[in-house]
Amino acid sequence: MRKFLLVALLCIVAVFAAACGKSEGENANSSSKKSEAITVKHELGETKVSKNPKKVVVFDYGTLDTLDKLGIKVTGVPKGNIPSYIDKYEAKEYENVGSLKEPDFDKLAEIDPDLIIISGRQASLYEQLQELAPTIYLGVDTTRYMESFKENLAVIGNIFNKEDEIDKELKSIEQSIADLKKKASESDINALIILANDDKISAYGPSSRFGLIHDVFGIPAVDKGIEVSTHGMNVSFEYVVEQDPDLLYVIDRGAVVGSSSSAKQVVENDLTKKTKAYKNDNIVYLDPNYWYLSGGGLVSVQEMVNEVAKSLN
Known part of the structure; x- marks a missing residue:
């Protein structure tokens, strides 16, 4: 009986020691991860x-x-x-x-x-x-x-x-972009991007803040000489008529900074009604939440692709 109790006691001590050793090892690993x-x-x-x-x-x-x-x-x-x-x-x-x-x-x-x-x-x-x-x-x-x-x-x-999660999301975005570029190459249309800020507008072209429409998505710019600037190139509606784009992309800054004016009211005036974009119902209002506030996010980039792809349907 005494022998049995001794063996049992030794087993308990061994298990306790192993547990302590494991705990110390886990704490060491945890500390290592924290300090990495x-x-x-x-x-x-x-x-x-x-x-x-x-x-x-x-x-x-x-x-x-x-x-x-x-x-x-x-x-x-x-x-x-x-x-x-x-x-x-x-x-x-x-x-x-x-x-x-x-x-x-x-x-x-x-x-x-x-x-x-x-x-x-x-x-x-x-x-x-x-x-x-x-x-x-x-x-x-x-x-x-x-x-x-x-x-x-x-x-x-x-x-x-x-x-791993990012790799999976990126593959999905890249496939969407490849599909969009194919659709753009088959559509044979050009585009102009403008930012509407109350009653003023500015144009954006390749390599600009919104230039991925041209550079990445593959839709040709109606004007390749637009000045690259964070705030865009100041233009008039006469300029829009002169360029006469097939597609006019509009980003409404006022919609996300508390302005009371409507970009649609400002943009769709008597001058722009002369353009191919207006006549063919190809004035596209892009969501400023994605384009103006949060570009470069996993969600926003995918939504940008989706919006432009939809505009080519």
Whole structure:
């Protein structure tokens, strides 16, 4: 009996020791994962970033779109003009970190984020933000849209271990683009892109903010000499009539910045009614949530492809 009890006791001790060893190993592995970091090279420099950061602040709505699609938790966002399709981030559970151009530095200091992600509107504040937390720039370079888009996704995939999910989403987008380019090549039409801002309009061509319609989707520009500018080339409706595009793409800025004017009322005037685009019912109003607020996201890029593909039906 004593022998049996001794053997049982030794077994218990062995199991306990093994469990402790395993627990210590797991804790060591957990600690290793927590401390793991990578160096992210981006347009504004190099930043050391911890893998799987817990408190993430995002100033770029395209990146917010991507993180939301991937199920990655976000702590803070600028709540001024959140795109309607991701308006869940207006909820109180997400911290309001100011506006796109004016971050709330006091709130950021209070949050003490593990990572801040910015794009063009915050580029001039990079050094200040970097002093508060590791900051990376993930804006899209419109002169090489898809390459830049994929590079940004690769960074996100690496930081959050989401490479497989991103690869799957990218394959779907690339197939949609290939289908769209084929449709564009068979349609033999040209297009003009304009941004409507109250009673003013500006034109965008290849390599511009909205130039992926030409550069990536394959729809020829009616005017290849449009000045490349963030704010577009100021033009008149006489210019639109003179160019006489087969397709006129309109992005209504006012619709997402609180303007009371309607782009449709402004654009469809007596002059544009003379164009082929109007006569053939080919004035297309693109969703400014995707095009103006959140370009470069997994959802927004796919929706951009969908909208342009639909316009060619």
